[in-house]
Amino acid sequence: MGNQRIRPIRVLIAKPGLDGHDRGAKVVARGLRDAGMEVIYTGLRQTPDQIVTVAIEEDVDTVGISILSGAHMTLVPEILRLLKERGGENILVYVGGIIPDSDAEILKKMGVIEVFGPGTSLDVIRDAIIKHLKRS
Amino acid sequence: MDIVKKIFYRDRYALSKAISIIENREDGYLDILKDIYKNTGKSHVIGITGPPGVGKSTLIAELAQEFVSQGKYVGIIAIDPTSPFSGGAILGDRIRMNDLELNKNVFIRSMATRGGIGGIATTTRNIIRLMEGFQMDVIIVETVGTGQADVDIINVAETVAVVLSPNLGDDIQTLKAGMLEIGDIFIINKIDIEGADEAIAYLENMISIAKYPYKEWMPVVIGTSALKKMGIKELVDAIYQHKKNLSASKGIPKRNERVLQYEMEGIIYDEFMNRMRYMMEHDPETKELMTEVYNKNIDPYTASQKILEKVIDKNKFNGK
Ligand SMILES: Nc1nc2c(ncn2[C@@H]2O[C@H](COP(=O)(O)OP(=O)(O)OP(=O)(O)O)[C@@H](O)[C@H]2O)c(=O)[nH]1
Ligand SMILES: [Mg+2]
Numbered sequence: 001m002g003n004q005r006i007r008p009i010r011v012l013i014a015k016p017g018l019d020g021h022d023r024g025a026k027v028v029a030r031g032l033r034d035a036g037m038e039v040i041y042t043g044l045r046q047t048p049d050q051i052v053t054v055a056i057e058e059d060v061d062t063v064g065i066s067i068l069s070g071a072h073m074t075l076v077p078e079i080l081r082l083l084k085e086r087g088g089e090n091i092l093v094y095v096g097g098i099i100p101d102s103d104a105e106i107l108k109k110m111g112v113i114e115v116f117g118p119g120t121s122l123d124v125i126r127d128a129i130i131k132h133l134k135r136s
Numbered sequence: 137m138d139i140v141k142k143i144f145y146r147d148r149y150a151l152s153k154a155i156s157i158i159e160n161r162e163d164g165y166l167d168i169l170k171d172i173y174k175n176t177g178k179s180h181v182i183g184i185t186g187p188p189g190v191g192k193s194t195l196i197a198e199l200a201q202e203f204v205s206q207g208k209y210v211g212i213i214a215i216d217p218t219s220p221f222s223g224g225a226i227l228g229d230r231i232r233m234n235d236l237e238l239n240k241n242v243f244i245r246s247m248a249t250r251g252g253i254g255g256i257a258t259t260t261r262n263i264i265r266l267m268e269g270f271q272m273d274v275i276i277v278e279t280v281g282t283g284q285a286d287v288d289i290i291n292v293a294e295t296v297a298v299v300l301s302p303n304l305g306d307d308i309q310t311l312k313a314g315m316l317e318i319g320d321i322f323i324i325n326k327i328d329i330e331g332a333d334e335a336i337a338y339l340e341n342m343i344s345i346a347k348y349p350y351k352e353w354m355p356v357v358i359g360t361s362a363l364k365k366m367g368i369k370e371l372v373d374a375i376y377q378h379k380k381n382l383s384a385s386k387g388i389p390k391r392n393e394r395v396l397q398y399e400m401e402g403i404i405y406d407e408f409m410n411r412m413r414y415m416m417e418h419d420p421e422t423k424e425l426m427t428e429v430y431n432k433n434i435d436p437y438t439a440s441q442k443i444l445e446k447v448i449d450k451n452k453f454n455g456k
């Protein structure tokens with residue numbers, strides 16, 4: 001018999017690096033919950049190793065990385081590398097924060113699906129996740 | 137190697153994937169459960185329940201550290217409520233468990249209730265099976281924490297600990313009767329704040345007059361501070377003592393029978409609901425019957441009876 005249950009999209013909202021507040025991350029988490037997703041939130045100052053460990057353990061569909069500290073060019077590639085190394089290459093990675101366009105382009109070439117600037121509406125984020133998950 | 141064998145050899149990736157298959161009731165989930173059953177039954181399942189914010193997650197992290205320091209493998213299932221409106225959930229218990237994240241002897245999985253109403257999800261018992269199949273020594277389940285209706289935990293755990301804190305104020309006095317009866321161990325957490333002694337004394341008094349269902353064990357009250365790492369060893373000792381007492385008596389078989397019954401009811405219920413929905417939506421004869429009911433050619437009670445017979449009759453049910 002066909003699968004009657006709808007599988008909710010599982011998202012990890014991760015906050016690597018040293019920046020000390022997570023208001024934005026929490027707003028996104030709530031917004032995605034209200035869009036019917038299961039959102040795992042693990043708090044501040046997560047290392048790439050921790051983020052990837054949690055992503056695999058929780059079998060998430062996507063990871064949203066929120067970075068304000070400016071360390072995105074070291075943290076994000078490391079997360080992408082570890083995901084690939086540990087069988088998480090199908091997990092879609094999004095980045096949110098203050099990211100210069102030139103860096104955003106490089107990150108996308110490395111495999112990040114989308115980069116969201118500050119103030120991106122929740123609808124845009126939600127739609128991007130749904131659209132890309134359907135395709136993959 | 138098949139997935140059950142991989143899980144037996146403690147492949148974390150395989151465990152994670154299998155949990156999703158079970159949780160989503162994906163095709164083949166029953167085959168995994170059937171296959172893994174032979175490897176299960178050796179883990180000590182501990183339920184942690186109690187009102188919001190009393191420190192359940194923080195305490196579980198400390199408990200897990202203590203078990204790990206004794207060389208044990210620990211599985212943690214942390215459950216949060218699914219929003220009835222959106223179907224989404226925020227799973228935030230891991231925030232308190234950051235220090236365990238890179239520990240290779242600990243596996244944490246967050247779950248949403250997805251419609252389960254007794255403080256756990258309907259698939260939680262099955263996920264515990266998977267963790268048993270992983271040869272976890274200890275499996276700790278954190279219930280939703282509404283503090284009142286989390287009674288299903290007694291259907292999946294051998295030892296149930298109810299966590300409270302001194303600053304619950306009047307809440308501690310209005311403790312719903314159910315809470316007092318499900319606890320094998322009561323914990324006053326946050327003894328580092330004011331009012332701990334009073335809370336412990338009050339609780340001990342409540343317990344002495346409450347009806348606890350097992351003769352082999354009298355519930356104990358333990359004071360802890362998860363924040364200051366106080367009372368954790370005492371708590372672990374009490375948990376071991378509880379299991380020991382129950383094993384020595386007839387308590388454990390009785391509990392395991394209840395756990396087994398609950399699990400089987402869950403599987404039958406799920407299968408039944410799936411079949412029923414399938415029939416209602418896809419079976420021409422059933423749809424025809426519904427039209428007849430709608431046109432008042434047959435009453436809904438007779439029709440329901442007919443559908444019921446067809447749902448449970450394997451020869452008549454042809455939803456694959
Ligand atoms: N003072 C003090 N605070 C504590 C203690 N244990 C936990 N807390 C704090 O209590 C708050 C809630 O802790 P959690 O572990 O998230 O509580 P919980 O019961 O899991 O909460 P929910 O899952 O939301 O129901 C946090 O701010 C903790 O730091 C303790 O022993 N003493
Ligand atoms: Mg919690």
